[in-house]
Amino acid sequence: MKHPNRLSQLINTNGLQHAGYLAVAKTRAKVLKAFSYVVPIRRPMLFVGETSCEELCDMLINEGNAHVFIVTDAVLNKLGIPAKVTDYLDEKNIRYHIYDGITPDPTFAVVKEGLRQSVAAKCDSIIAIGGGSVIDAAKMIAMAQGNKCQPEQLIGLLKAKKPSVPLYCIPTTAGTGSEATLGAVVSDDKTHQKALSIDPRMVPLAAAIDPAIMQGMPSHITADTGIDVLTHALEAWMSANASVETDYYAASAVKSVMQYLPLAYQDGGNLKARKEMGVAAHYGGIAFNKAGLGYVHAIAHQLGAYYGIPHGRANAIVLPYVLDVNRQASKKRLAKLAKQTGMIRQGNAGNSDAEIADHLIAQVRDLIASLHIDPTVKGMQSSDFDDIAKAAAKEVSDTYAVPTYLSPAEIKDILTKIKHASEQHIGAAG
Ligand SMILES: [Fe+2]
Known part of the structure; x- marks a missing residue:
């Protein structure tokens, strides 16, 4: 199994060094935010x-x-x-x-x-x-x-x-x-x-x-790429560098994916659903261009590099776990998103932010399940997790402004859950 990011081993995120890592990561996130304000980004x-x-x-x-x-x-x-x-x-x-x-x-x-x-x-x-x-x-x-x-x-x-x-x-x-x-x-x-x-x-x-x-895109590619769109939008929405502008594009993309991805998946010839998903993908791109991404992409990139998992599918595998760990820091933002996009239970708009955020996360899990995305990660080994966690932590610190920073142990915990889910799926299928 190849080890894609040896540079990441330069980071030691234990103890005091973890505090230093956080300071560097947060400073970089502020620089990225300043960059996005100072350097104009054209729209196609x-x-x-x-x-x-x-x-x-x-x-x-x-x-x-x-x-x-x-x-x-x-x-x-x-x-x-x-x-x-x-x-x-x-x-x-x-x-x-x-x-x-x-x-x-x-x-x-x-x-x-x-x-x-x-x-x-x-x-x-x-x-x-x-x-x-x-x-x-x-x-x-x-x-x-x-x-x-x-x-x-x-x-x-x-x-x-x-x-x-x-x-x-x-x-x-x-x-x-x-x-x-x-x-x-x-x-x-x-x-x-x-x-x-x-x-x-x-x-x-x-x-x-x-x-x-x-319309000719096969259903499994429609599912994988569609969840990539949802991930771009959710990570941009939860980013510490989100703005009024990126929120508009991120929320619009989330609403379209929740509504139209199941339709495009079930019927590839549904041109209305294809069009809405195409625009949602474009909007997701605009949102993360400025707000950035987060741990879902950071971990998914490693699942791609180590185990050959296609990008969209890797996101679908990781997304629910990162939403769970972001829940505490992002519950207010996720509740706001749920209200804007209609992802709330009818009559329950008065619930707490945490309850509304939980319902949004449950709907994301249900969507992924309804698309029959394969959660199997063949060849996943616990002995890889140290390097994967370091590489993911480095990607976050170099590039993203996440709502909550995870320790290597927390990233490894997510990897362990992914491994268990994969083994369960293989067991159930076998
Ligand atoms: Fe992506």
């Missing part, structure tokens, strides 16, 4: 509906672009998904070049090959058609081409000196919200360690939420 122009792809292409053409680099993956290309865009570009006599080499968790080699092809074809704009991996890779290609540099030089905060090549995104899943965010993740070719590039200039110019493109 948003087109929604079954003609949104054409509207996005019209914008690209009206802005004077004449040779488009289309970034996608081989599966989507084989299914003919880019045709909706390429047929329209043909109609408008706009040239294009398709690169379908994006893989899940794209590496620098994958991004560099896209960059090479875009530069060689002298493309002046990029359309990404795909899920989070495709959009992240397209962001890196666009930024590297715009800055005439290699993708590795963009890793870190505000590394670009010039704007990216004009970037337009058509998400095919309702999950990451990457078409709204200022970051992109690329994996190292050998170690598969993930590297992050953050720059407001990475936010795409426009995004098209086309429910017809999303």
Whole structure:
């Protein structure tokens, strides 16, 4: 089993050192909040509906672009998904070049090959058609081409000196919200360690939420990615860096997921549900762009790195436990969210914040159960938990402004519960 984050071992979070860790983490959270106020973050122009792809292409053409680099993956290309865009570009006599080499968790080699092809074809704009991996890779290609540099030089905060090549995104899943965010993740070719590039200039110019493109998504992917949306929204809502603005997007996303994810899961052809989930994913992205995420993502990233659990499913596995540990610190905020989104028992609006928060958490558990998301984490070993807890604690301290900071023992307690639930599920199935 690979151990993805040795840097985390530099953190010792016992005793007095834990107090030091908390001080550093809280200071970083304040710096991130100041960053989000000082550095303006652009919003993509948003087109929604079954003609949104054409509207996005019209914008690209009206802005004077004449040779488009289309970034996608081989599966989507084989299914003919880019045709909706390429047929329209043909109609408008706009040239294009398709690169379908994006893989899940794209590496620098994958991004560099896209960059090479875009530069060689002298493309002046990029359309990404795909899920989070495709959009992240397209962001890196666009930024590297715009800055005439290699993708590795963009890793870190505000590394670009010039704007990216004009970037337009058509998400095919309702999950990451990457078409709204200022970051992109690329994996190292050998170690598969993930590297992050953050720059407001990475936010795409426009995004098209086309429910017809999303209707082919299999139900288990709909479930996993939908819970990713819910997690973005809930973590942004509970963040110490939440604002009036991020609350609006987070609450809207939570309401849509609770209402429309079960419908999109049961009937992939329900275009209304697909559209609402696509917009919810976008709103979730806007919310966490500024407010950040929390322990669900920090632990889920490790479940992905150690045990290969897909991102959305890992979130679904971790989310209820983190809601439980956040309950005390976040009960007032969760009660407010429940009231805004209608997640309260009828006639029980007068209950205490703790009771209302408990009811919201119960509904999140019920939603996850209704989507039949597999809680199995194969190969999970208690001997990994020290390293996982340290890596998750480091991710939180480096990046997020959580409502309550957990000790390594508390993180390991969550991991133990996940392991037990996984073993129970395997036992019940066997
Ligand atoms: Fe996520």
